[in-house]
Amino acid sequence: MRIIGLLLLIFLLAACGQDEKKAEKPADKPAVESPATEETAEPDMDTSSYEAVPAMAHPADNPSSPEKVALGKMLYFDPRLSGDNSISCATCHHPDKGWGDGQPRAIGFGGKELGRHSPTVINSGYFAVQFWDGRAPSLEEQAKGPIQAPGEMNQNPEELVKELNAIPEYKEQFGKVFGESGITLDNIAKAIAAFERTVVSTNSPYDKYMAGDKSAMSASAVSGMNLFFGKAMCVVCHNGPVFTDSGFHNIGVKQQGPLKEDLGRFNVTKDPADKGAFKTPGLRSVSLSPPYMHDGSEATLKDVVDFYNRGGDVAENRSGVITPLGLNDQEVLDLVEFLKALEGEPLKVSMPALPGMTDANEK
Template sequence: MRQLIIAVLVGMVSFSTAWAEESVYERVPEMKHPADNKWSKEKEALGKMLYFDPRLSGSNWISCATCHNPGLGWGDGLPRTIGDGQKELGRHAPTVINSGYFEVQMWDGRKKSLEDQAKGPIEATGEMNQNFDELIRELKALPGYVKRFTSVFGTNSMTIDNIAKAIATYERSVVSKNAPYDKYWAGDKSAMSSSAVKGMNLFFGKAKCAICHNGPVFTDSGFHNIGVKAAGPLKVDLGRYNESKSDFDKGAFKTPGLRSITQSAPYMHNGTEATLKDVIEFYDRGGDIKENLSPFITPLGLTAQEKKDLVEFLIALDGEPIEVIFPDLP
């Protein structure tokens, strides 16, 4: 398997210059909704209420938006998120931006859909620490929620699965698009600076970023050990290995998307890199921990100007502002 990946790597690097000059661009497609959770305006509005409602937590002070705050790039701005009882958790809160396009959710991919993911933090002891039965009792005591659930899902429809479906529907509305990068490929060559264009060519070429960060939202939805050092309460984090039990996945984490990446600092699964400049420096030195390191990660030999150009390209991936008006809660 590792030999196959190395062969793929060699091939990708060989053709990377052609990618930069020809058909690298993929626009963000229309969001697709699951067959068993079709979109409606009313369902999205209900999901938005639930997303911002701290009563979904056992303490009644943590909402989805506490750790995935629109004002903080749909994350929390912390290296590692703070959960129930003000305790620091082991990983950085991933952004919700474009999560509806991801094949799996969470840094280790243990959740297969947004619906599945939405339920996880609610009941997790270290996160929102809410008993599902207790949550349903609390929400059923609020006529405004009962009315909205009935309108969206039908009579006697207030269940944890429908709560998750509503939240997932709202999260699929959080999309970053129409960035300077998109405008550049639509024909407006003034949308990106010359530095950003150089950074784009580096991204798809010498810097090898596109090996993992590819597609319309710049992720392969795969898992890679890129050599991130331990930080925070988790002294050892095996990442994807905890799910796959494959030695190849030890220390591997899901490739994050890069659209609007400037908004969701700090970076890496445990928040070890404070800025995009730090991220570029990390990759340029070939990571920090060599054990089980992906063969994709090697020193890059970037010049100081090339590093600046790469940062400028990442800035050019910032989409139009995602406007959010805080909902009135029942």
């Protein structure tokens, strides 16, 4: 902890007291593939500072149960949650695409391109707030947003409740899980959130390495780890067990997509200091969910590392901690390899059978 604390202090002083603002530190491209050994690579960081992913906490008003998770899984994959029965949660957050959609920006109702990249669901249960701008304080509140948003799923909550109540299997399952309250928008969101909290990335090569298996990461990845916690200063914003400070930072992204300008966190707080600031994403299994940034403007992890290495692209309101890193080509590749080493065990999920769904109305 001494080294990380000293690095944070030095970097904060260098920022002249400005808010720290940053996002990802990924990359993409294999470098040296030889396993790390005591002779080839050693961590410079204090390994006692390592934090494993903790057990998932559940809200007091939404305790988890196998039945609730199973119900949430069905709802997550059910396109009938959208106004025209064509879009499910999984449309933009699919297990086969790193729990994102693989697109620079989400495609919403009617095939319209939206302004932001679909964030991955992986480890979202650990985040303090949800959405790129942090406008939802919980997964439950987040789940209700896209369902009702005209540009996203465009569903009328009252119509949705009626539609699900007309499906005997859903009515029965909601009764078992929620009792007399049955099918409501709040209970739909609670079930989906319970399922999403099971989407956890852990036991990565990094975790195995830190547990003592020095063959778990390549020498290049170990060098990248040293850069992550040292020279590259990724740890300033990407820290803790899921590699996020849960803060909001303007990192100097040049806006791409249909929006000419995206003010990010400012839209929630109205604080001028938050203009262009977005939530720090977690980095576990980050290699599975390209592209990157709030607007999907960086195609690969290497592109992201290159972005940070040059100190971002837009100076206006940019965080003082975003400055050129001075990484050479090999250091960039090493950092990429470390980010790949954060990929946890497979998070594959099978498509559930959907109640009352026939081949004719299945999307």
